[in-house]
Amino acid sequence: MAQLSLKKDLFAQLAVIAKSLSNANRLELIDFLAQGERSVDELAHVSGLSVANTSQHLQDLRRSGLVKNRSAGKKVFYSLSDYKVVELVGLMRSLAEDNLAEIQILINNYLASKDDLEPLQRDELLQRVQSGEAIVVDVRPDTEYQAGHVPNAINIPFSKLEHELKSLPKDKEIIAYCRGPYCLLSFDAVVQLREQGFKARRLYEGFPEWKLSGLPIEQGL
Amino acid sequence: MAQLSLKKDLFAQLAVIAKSLSNANRLELIDFLAQGERSVDELAHVSGLSVANTSQHLQDLRRSGLVKNRSAGKKVFYSLSDYKVVELVGLMRSLAEDNLAEIQILINNYLASKDDLEPLQRDELLQRVQSGEAIVVDVRPDTEYQAGHVPNAINIPFSKLEHELKSLPKDKEIIAYCRGPYCLLSFDAVVQLREQGFKARRLYEGFPEWKLSGLPIEQGL
DNA sequence: CAAACATTCAATAGATTCATTGAATGTGAT
DNA sequence: ATCACATTCAATGAATCTATTGAATGTTTG
Numbered sequence: 001m002a003q004l005s006l007k008k009d010l011f012a013q014l015a016v017i018a019k020s021l022s023n024a025n026r027l028e029l030i031d032f033l034a035q036g037e038r039s040v041d042e043l044a045h046v047s048g049l050s051v052a053n054t055s056q057h058l059q060d061l062r063r064s065g066l067v068k069n070r071s072a073g074k075k076v077f078y079s080l081s082d083y084k085v086v087e088l089v090g091l092m093r094s095l096a097e098d099n100l101a102e103i104q105i106l107i108n109n110y111l112a113s114k115d116d117l118e119p120l121q122r123d124e125l126l127q128r129v130q131s132g133e134a135i136v137v138d139v140r141p142d143t144e145y146q147a148g149h150v151p152n153a154i155n156i157p158f159s160k161l162e163h164e165l166k167s168l169p170k171d172k173e174i175i176a177y178c179r180g181p182y183c184l185l186s187f188d189a190v191v192q193l194r195e196q197g198f199k200a201r202r203l204y205e206g207f208p209e210w211k212l213s214g215l216p217i218e219q220g221l
Numbered sequence: 222m223a224q225l226s227l228k229k230d231l232f233a234q235l236a237v238i239a240k241s242l243s244n245a246n247r248l249e250l251i252d253f254l255a256q257g258e259r260s261v262d263e264l265a266h267v268s269g270l271s272v273a274n275t276s277q278h279l280q281d282l283r284r285s286g287l288v289k290n291r292s293a294g295k296k297v298f299y300s301l302s303d304y305k306v307v308e309l310v311g312l313m314r315s316l317a318e319d320n321l322a323e324i325q326i327l328i329n330n331y332l333a334s335k336d337d338l339e340p341l342q343r344d345e346l347l348q349r350v351q352s353g354e355a356i357v358v359d360v361r362p363d364t365e366y367q368a369g370h371v372p373n374a375i376n377i378p379f380s381k382l383e384h385e386l387k388s389l390p391k392d393k394e395i396i397a398y399c400r401g402p403y404c405l406l407s408f409d410a411v412v413q414l415r416e417q418g419f420k421a422r423r424l425y426e427g428f429p430e431w432k433l434s435g436l437p438i439e440q441g442l
Numbered sequence: 443c444a445a446a447c448a449t450t451c452a453a454t455a456g457a458t459t460c461a462t463t464g465a466a467t468g469t470g471a472t
Numbered sequence: 473a474t475c476a477c478a479t480t481c482a483a484t485g486a487a488t489c490t491a492t493t494g495a496a497t498g499t500t501t502g
Contacts (some may be wrong), residue, residue: 007412011245011252013324014313018248021239023490024232031232040449053491055450065320074448074499084316091312092235095305099286103234191228244460261479274461276480295469295478 020064025049026057027089033067034086034184035159036141037079083179090184119204122213125150125175134173139189140207150177150210151218158185165196173199180206241285246270247278248310254288255307255406256380257362258300308401314408340425343434346371346396355394360410361428371398371431372439379406386417394420401427 020026028047032038038046044054058078061067068081080086096103120128128134129152136153138145145155156164158178168174174193178185186202193200203210211217241247249268253259259267265275279299282288289302301307317324341349349355350373357374359366366376377385379399389395395414399406407423414421424431432438 007249007252007409008245010314010324011248013317013321014248014310015243015245016323017313017317017321018239018242018244019489022236022243023239024229024236025490027232027235027239028228031228050492051449052451052493055448056490059450065317065322071449071499074446076449081320082316084312084319088309088312088316089235091305091309092238093231095303095309096234096238096286098305099302100234100238101286102237103231188228240459246460271462272479273463273481276478277460280480292469292479297479 017064017066020061020066021089021092023057025053026061029054029057029061030066030080030085030089031184031188033078033080034089035157037070037077039075039077041075043078086184087180090180093184093187119202120175121204122210122215125203126215128173128175132172134175135169136203137168137174137176137189138207139176139178139185144179144207146220148211148217148219149207151216153177153218158189161189161192165193165198168193168198170198173201175201175203177203177210178206180208238285238287241282241287242310242313244278246274247282250275250278250282251287251301251306251310252409254299254301255310256378258291258298260296260298262296264299304400311401340423341396342425343431343436346424347436349394349396353393355396356390357396357398357424358389358410359428360397360399360406365400365428367441369432369438369440370428372437374398374439379410382410382413386414386419389414389419391419394422396422396424398424398431399427401429 021030025047029043032043032046040051040055040058043058044051047054049057058067058069062069062078065081066085067078069076069078071077125134125136129136136150138149138153138155139158139161140155141157142155145153145157149155176186176189176193178189186206190200190202242251246268250264253264253267261272261276261279264279265272268275270278279288279290283290283299286302287306288299290297290299292298346355346357350357357371359370359374359376360379360382361376362378363376366374366378370376397407397410397414399410407427411421411423
C-alpha cells in the first residue's frame with residue numbers, strides 16, 4: 001500500500017512542522033522574525049529566554065523548515081524561510097479567534113471593548129480618512145511601502161513604531177494595515193498603540209487585497 | 222506589562238492549536254473529517270487506530286477548537302469546526318513542499334516524475350480540455366458542485382472516487398480540482414488515481430479562484 | 443597569540459505525550 | 473430489565489519535550 005505509506009509519511013512530516021509551532025516561545029520568536037532578520041542575541045533579549053535556549057528553539061524551527069539562518073562574522077542571523085509562515089500563524093490566530101473560547105475571553109479581558117477591536121473594512125477606512133477622523137499607517141517595511149501603498153498612508157515600519165509615537169496624533173483614530181488579513185504586524189501595532197493611549201484599529205485586509213480590489217494606490221515617496 | 226502578558230497568553234493558546242496538529246494520527250483524522258462528518262467508529266476503522274485511542278485524539282482536537290461533535294443515539298459524530306482547518310493543513314503542506322527537503326524526497330520517491338506532479342494552471346486546463354486530451358473532475362461534495370463548477374467538469378466527490386474508477390478513461394488525462402490551492406481533496410484524488418494507473422494531475426487552484434478570475438462557470442446538474 | 447564575544451553542544455531532571463489496557467457510562471434493541 | 477454496542481474514562485510505562493547548566497567551538501579584536 002504505497003498510498004497509505006505516502007500519506008502516513010506526509011502527515012508525519014507535517015506533524016514535525018506543527019510540533020515546531022506548538023510552543024509559545026517559538027511562536028514568539030517567529031513573531032519577531034516576521035519583522036525581519038534578527039540575530040540569536042537580539043531574539044534572546046527580546047523574548048526573555050536564555051541565549052542557549054533561544055538557540056535551541058531556533059534550531060528546532062530550522063529543522064522543520066520554518067526559518068533559515070546565515071552567519072556573518074561571529075553572529076548568526078535568522079529569518080523566516082517563507083512568508084507563508086506568517087500566513088500560517090495568522091490563520092491559526094484567526095481560527096483561534098473564531099473557535100476557541102479561551103482566546104475570546106483573553107482578548108476581551110485585555111482590550112477595552114470588543115467593538116473597538118473589530119477590524120475595519122475598506123469602505124469604512126475611506127470614509128473615515130475623507131472625513132478627517134482617521135489617519136492610515138502602513139506598518140510594513142520601507143521597501144514594500146515604496147512598491148505600493150494605500151493613498152495618503154504614512155509608513156511607519158513596525159520596528160520603528162515605538163520611536164515614532166510622538167509624531168502621531170492622539171485625537172485621531174489610527175488605522176494600521178500590513179500584508180494581509182492574517183498578518184501579525186498590524187495587530188501588534190494596534191495593541192502597542194492602545195497601550196500608549198492612542199485610538200487604534202486595524203484594517204481587516206492588507207495591501208495585496210486592497211490592490212486586488214482595484215482601489216487606487218500610490219507608489220514611491 | 223499587559224501587552225506582554227496578552228502576547229504570551231495569545232501564543233500559549235496558539236501553541237495549543239499547533240500541538241493538536243503536531244501528531245500524524247490526528248492530522249490523518251482531520252484529513253478524513255475534511256470529507257464530512259464521521260463517527261468515532263468509522264474514524265477508528267479508517268485510521269487503523271483503536272477506538273479508545275481515536276476517541277482520545279478526537280477529544281484533543283475538540284479541546285483545541287479544531288473539531289466539534291454531536292451525538293445521535295449511541296453514536297458520536299465529529300466534524301471540522303471550520304473550513305479554515307483544511308486551509309491551515311493545506312498551508313502547512315504547501316510550506317512543507319517548498320521548504321522541507323524530506324517532503325520533496327518523499328514525493329519524488331512515491332510518485333514517478335516530478336513534472337507529472339506539478340499542478341496545472343487554469344489556461345493549461347482549458348487547452349487540454351478543448352483538445353480532448355483531458356477531462357476535468359470536481360471532487361467536492363455534491364452540494365458545492367451544484368452551486369457552481371468548472372464547465373464540463375464531472376462531479377465525483379472524493380468519498381465516492383473509489384467506486385467510480387471504472388467509469389473513468391485510462392487514456393485521457395484526469396484533472397482534479399477542489400476548493401482551493403491548499404485543499405487536500407484533489408491532492409488525495411490524484412494520488413489515488415495514480416495508484417490505479419490513471420494519468421492524473423490536479424488544478425493548482427480550486428473553484429473559488431476560478432470563479433474569481435471571471436472564467437465561465439456552470440451551475441446545477 | 444590571547445582575550446572577548448556569539449553561538450552551539452551535551453547532559454540533566456521534571457513535565458508532557460502517546461498507545462495500550464480494562465473498566466465505566468450511556469443508548470437502543472430484545 | 474437485560475443485553476449488545478459505541479464511546480469515554482482512568483491508569484500505566486515508554487518515549488519525547490523543555491529549560492537549565494556549564495563546557496566547547498569558532499570569530500573578531502587588540
